[in-house]
Structure formats: C-alpha cells, structure tokens
Amino acid sequence: MISLKTADHPLWLCGFRPFFLAAAFSLILLIPLWLFFLGAPFGLALPLPQVPGGATIWHAHELLFGFVLAALAGFVLTAVPEFTLAPPVPPAQVRLLAGLWLLGRLGFWCAGLLGKPALAIAGLAHLGLVAGLLVLLAPRIWHAPARRHLSFIWAMLGLILCIGGFYLDALRDGDVARWLHAMVGLMMIFIVLALSRISMRIVNQAIDEWRERHPAAADADADAEPTEYRARPPKRNLAISCIAAYTVAEFFLPESRLSGWLALAAAAALLHLHSDWHIGRALLRRWPLMLFGVYVLMAAGYALIGIALVSGGDGFSAGRHMLTIGAMGLAIYCVFNIAGRIHCGHPMDERPWVPVGAALLVLAAGLRAAEILPDANVLGLYQLAAFALVLPYAVWLWRMWPLLTRPRQDGLGGCDDYVEKT
Incomplete structure (x- = not known):
C-alpha cells in the first residue's frame, strides 16, 4: 500500500488533485453545519466554532478561505504550468501547501478555544499557502513568452492583502467583514481572468464540433455562424476595472449610493462582455452554456446589489449570494469538471449529471436570492438552496474520487492533458 506521505501516491500526481478534493469535502461539510446552526432541518440548532465576528463571519470565512481558496490553489497549481509551458509543481511542495490549508482550517476553528494564538497560526498558515503559490508560480509566469499571465501575480498579491488584513483586524478586534467582501470582489x-483562458479552448472546440456535426447548416450559415471565439482583452479589462472600482468603494464606503452606481457599472460591463459570446448555436452546447452562465450570474449579482444600494430597497444580500453561490459556485464546478477530467487523462464527461448539477447551482442561487420576495419562507428557501448547492458537488466527488486517488491509465504524466487516441 502506498502511503499518502510519499510522492508516489496518486493523490500528489498533480496539484489539483488534493485541493479539488479538499474544496469539495469542505463545502459538503460547511453547508449542512450552517443549516443545523440556523435550526434546520429537523428543528436542530447546533453551535458553531466561536470565532471573531461570530457565526456569520465563520460561515463566510470558511466558504472563501476553505472552499474557494482550495479550489483556487488547485487551479493555479495546474493551470499556470500548463499556460506557461513550465514544469509542474513537485509533489513534496504540493503536500506542504495542502498541509498549510488544513492548518488554516484547524487554527481558525480553534480560535474560540485557544484564543489569539490559534488565530495567529491560522493567519500565518493562510498567508504561507498563498505566498507559497506566489513563490512557486511567479517565476513560471515571469519567464513565459510575452508574459501574458502577469495578472495572476497581481491577483495573488491582492489575495495576500485580503488575508493579511482579515487576520490583522481579527487579532485586534477590528472590522473583519470588509476583508471578506473585498475577497469576493x-x-x-x-474568475474573469481564468474563464477567459478556459473559454478560448472549450468554446472553440464546441464550435468546431458543431460545424462537424452539422456541415450543411454550417455551410448554409457560413456568414451568420462564427468560426472562432475570441475573449477580447478590452472588454475583459473593462469588466475587471469596474469590479475593482466597486470593491474598493465598498471597502471604504460600504452600502453607499456611490457603491451602488459602481455595482451597476460592473453589471453593465459584464453584459458588454457577453457580446464576445455571439457564437451562434454552438453556445447551446453544455460546456459553453455553463461557462456563459457564470457571467450571466455575475452580472445579475452586481445588478441586484446596485439596484438595492441606489434605491434603498432590499436585494443587497440576494445580489451577494448571486455572486457567491451562483457565479462562484458554478465557475468552480465548471473548472472541477473540465480540468479535473482532462488532467486525469480522461475526456470531459458527457453524461447528464454534469448539466443537471450546473442547473441545480443556478437554482440554488435563485432560491437564495428569492428571500427578497414578499412573505418568503426564508428558512425553507435556505434549506432548498443548500440542498441544490451541495448535491452537485457531492455527485462530483462520488464520480471523481476514483480518478483523483488512483494512477492514470493512459501512461502520461501527472498534469498532462487528455490526448485522444487515434
């Protein structure tokens, strides 16, 4: 039996393997705990770990620092070497990073019992994880031809700022929520940076497949049906700039009308980004449609936030959850199903459970946002949304566990793409 401590274990073949599993497990644990804390289901009310800021901060922190941070680490450890044509990150370093993520979980959960020393350990572990990613990946990005992926470095530096600010404020009993909000932005x-790169491959592949399967229609609509998808930098940069402007305004002027107008600007920029997706009927294929759905949910989230702040009405929390449960949840699900399969040496899964899971995530975001409706059964909506959020990841874990914990069957290296046999 091969030990998890050795580099030979299949779990360490590529960086995404332990981190994608950790992300899925953390979400499947986190959401039911939150429901039981709220008193549902079965009328049970369980206590959560005592942390600075209370239960709501614990809930948001574990979604972002647990689920999302693990997913992000797995993605960049796999994608950056692929994008830059650089060697993969060695297994020993992946194990160290995974250990820091786990230490961060334990430290934060024990903050109520052990006090600020445990909180400091959690902060150092999270900072060590992201700093480690930066040290390992920045040279690969910097030395790549044309340095086309420098934005990942700036994003990781921003992440270090958010983590450091959160724990510094937590240790001195300051306002920690603002750092979590900044991390959402x-x-x-x-997501915009990552999906623009993933979509170039996936969407163009879908266009080629559609034209191969419908040659007569493709020839008849040669002028109407695009032959190539391009994620244009000006539109992407405009969307990123507007999201960044709203995030900064929210940090310094939370729930202000200025923040509201900037949120609406972010929604408009994301809708403008949608024009890149005028790819004809190939858009209706599962993978392009799922990726496109991420941008739709993101635009809807910022629109709800902007309308709420400008009008003074409800909808701010609904918009926030449209971003987190909707855009973030669906984006990570897409990456898990795309990168998880092809870097295990398998083609992407074409079975019905994948789009059904994506639809459930969209439903979860809609149910969570429906709390703003008059006379809404809020607790009931929370229960249904939680079920719709957890189920797709539980099914993904069940389907992918054998692939992520066993050796590849195609004879290729740990992070190599799937290569179709001819």
Missing part, C-alpha cells in the same frame, strides 16, 4: 476578478 477579488474572486470575481480572478
């Missing part, structure tokens, strides 16, 4: 920027 930073994750939206990171």
Whole structure:
C-alpha cells in the first residue's frame, strides 16, 4: 500500500488533485453545519466554532478561505504550468501547501478555544499557502513568452492583502467583514481572468464540433455562424476595472449610493462582455452554456446589489449570494469538471449529471436570492438552496474520487492533458 506521505501516491500526481478534493469535502461539510446552526432541518440548532465576528463571519470565512481558496490553489497549481509551458509543481511542495490549508482550517476553528494564538497560526498558515503559490508560480509566469499571465501575480498579491488584513483586524478586534467582501470582489476578478483562458479552448472546440456535426447548416450559415471565439482583452479589462472600482468603494464606503452606481457599472460591463459570446448555436452546447452562465450570474449579482444600494430597497444580500453561490459556485464546478477530467487523462464527461448539477447551482442561487420576495419562507428557501448547492458537488466527488486517488491509465504524466487516441 502506498502511503499518502510519499510522492508516489496518486493523490500528489498533480496539484489539483488534493485541493479539488479538499474544496469539495469542505463545502459538503460547511453547508449542512450552517443549516443545523440556523435550526434546520429537523428543528436542530447546533453551535458553531466561536470565532471573531461570530457565526456569520465563520460561515463566510470558511466558504472563501476553505472552499474557494482550495479550489483556487488547485487551479493555479495546474493551470499556470500548463499556460506557461513550465514544469509542474513537485509533489513534496504540493503536500506542504495542502498541509498549510488544513492548518488554516484547524487554527481558525480553534480560535474560540485557544484564543489569539490559534488565530495567529491560522493567519500565518493562510498567508504561507498563498505566498507559497506566489513563490512557486511567479517565476513560471515571469519567464513565459510575452508574459501574458502577469495578472495572476497581481491577483495573488491582492489575495495576500485580503488575508493579511482579515487576520490583522481579527487579532485586534477590528472590522473583519470588509476583508471578506473585498475577497469576493477579488474572486470575481480572478474568475474573469481564468474563464477567459478556459473559454478560448472549450468554446472553440464546441464550435468546431458543431460545424462537424452539422456541415450543411454550417455551410448554409457560413456568414451568420462564427468560426472562432475570441475573449477580447478590452472588454475583459473593462469588466475587471469596474469590479475593482466597486470593491474598493465598498471597502471604504460600504452600502453607499456611490457603491451602488459602481455595482451597476460592473453589471453593465459584464453584459458588454457577453457580446464576445455571439457564437451562434454552438453556445447551446453544455460546456459553453455553463461557462456563459457564470457571467450571466455575475452580472445579475452586481445588478441586484446596485439596484438595492441606489434605491434603498432590499436585494443587497440576494445580489451577494448571486455572486457567491451562483457565479462562484458554478465557475468552480465548471473548472472541477473540465480540468479535473482532462488532467486525469480522461475526456470531459458527457453524461447528464454534469448539466443537471450546473442547473441545480443556478437554482440554488435563485432560491437564495428569492428571500427578497414578499412573505418568503426564508428558512425553507435556505434549506432548498443548500440542498441544490451541495448535491452537485457531492455527485462530483462520488464520480471523481476514483480518478483523483488512483494512477492514470493512459501512461502520461501527472498534469498532462487528455490526448485522444487515434
């Protein structure tokens, strides 16, 4: 039996393997704990770990520093070497980073019992994780041809700022929520950066497949049906700039009308970004449609936030959850299913459970946002949203566990793409 401590264990073949599993496990644990804390289901009310800021901060922190940070680490450890044509990160360093993520979880959960020393350990572990990613990946990005991926360095530096600010304020009993809000904005920027690269490959592949399967229609609509998808930098940079402007305004002027107008500007910029997706009927194929859905949910989230802040009405929390449960949850699900399969040496899964899971995530965001409706059964909506959020990741874990914990069957290296046999 091969030990988890050795580099030979399949779990350490590529950086995404332990981190994608950790992310899925953390979400599947986190959401039911939150429901039981709220008193549902079965009328049970369980206590959560005592942390600075209370239960709501614990909930948001674990979503972002647990689930999202693990998913992000797995993605960059795999994608950056691929994008830059550089060697993969060695297994020993991946194990160290995974250990820092786990130490961060334990330290934060024990903050109520052990006090500020545990909180300091959690902060150092999280900072060590992201700083480690930066040290390992920045040289690969810097030395790549044309340095086309420098934005990942700036995103990781922003992440270090958010983590350091959160724990510094937590140790001195300051306002920690603002750093979590800033991290949501930073994750939206990171999603735009990452999906623009993933979409170039996935969407163009879908266009080629559609034209191959419908040659007569493709020839008849040669002028109407695009032959190539391009994620244009000006539109992407405009969306990123507007999201960044709203995030900064929210940090310094929370829930202000200025923040509201900037949120509406972010929504408009994201809708403008949608024009890159005029790719004809290939958009209706599962993978392009799922990726496009991320941008739709992101635009809807900022629109709800902006309308709420400008009008003074409800909808701010609904918009926030449209960003987190919706855009963030669906983006990570897409990456798990795309990168997880092809870097395990398998083609992407074409079975029905994948789009059904994506639809459930969209439903979860809608249910969570429906709390603003008159006479809404808020607790009931929370229960349904939680079920719709957890189920797709539970099914993904069940389907992918054998692939992520066993050796590749195609004879290729740990992070190599799937290569179709001819």
